[in-house]
Structure formats: C-alpha cells, structure tokens
Amino acid sequence: MISSQELTHIVEMAFLPKRCTCIIDPAGSMTVQIFNQNTDKEELTFAGIDASNLTAGRAIANLVLGLREEMRLWHLQPEQRQCRRA
Template sequence: MFLSALELRNIVESSFLPKRCQCTLSPDLSMTVKVYADGKTDQLDLLVTGINAKRLNGSREINDLIAELRSDMQNRTNAETLHPDRKAL
C-alpha cells in the first residue's frame, strides 16, 4: 500500500460525499466501508467488510474499488426499488 491509512480513508470517504461514509482499517489492513443513507440516521446504504487494502497499490486500484462499491450500492438501491417488500440482508 503506497498511501497511509489516513490518506486512503480520506479518499474513500470523500468519494461518497454528500453521503456520510466511514472507512476503517484493521491492523492486518482489512478494510470495512459503511455508507449511510443520510447524515441524520444510522441507516446503512452499504456495508462491505473484508476488503484487502494491501491490494490498493495505486490510483487505479483505489478508483476500481470505489467504482465497485458505488455499483454495489446502486444495485442494492435498484433491487429495493423493484422489490420494496424484500428485506435487505
């Protein structure tokens, strides 16, 4: 990993603005990303755990991760819109 944990967290968290995002890194560089529905509640739009931050060695890998997270969040939103009676896991 070529960035410090603080720099990596800042990049990931700021990429989801204006939504609130919380990115945490464990000592073994396993990352958890939480994106909240809004700034007032703790309702999650996205929760991803076990991201291997060791593989984020450049801007391309970081951009790919952010794009994948955004896609996952959008797919979840679309699924809930199509099936509002379903409960997310």
C-alpha cells in the same frame, strides 16, 4: 505507498455527499460503511476488502467504482432485500 489514513480519507471523500466511514484493521482488512444522507442510518456495509492492493490511484478508483455499482444495484432491488431479511 499510500498510508492507511490517506486511503481511508480518499474513500470517505469519494462518497460525498453521503456519509461514509472507512476502517482498516491491523490485518489490512477494510470495512466501508455508507449512510443514508436523509436519515443518517447505515445503508450498506462492505467488509473484508483487502487494503494491501490499494496502493495506487487506479486501484482506489476501481474500488470506489465497484462499491458505487453495488450501491446502484442494491437500490434497484428493494423487494429482494426484504425477502433476504425475512
């Protein structure tokens, strides 16, 4: 079993050179925040991730790949983001 500290470190390092913070609350819910590397402003936040399933390297890699894909899609649709905020 991987510790929460190890898990957060692995996830945070996976997004370098962007700054990433990963927090796991006592209930096992993970929040990952990604920051713009030019402005250091929060770019995306993924909340409510069930950390109890992230016990092996493959599960962690799949999470990171999924979050990276969400980031890629988010960057492709800037006009839709503006519409949602209005």
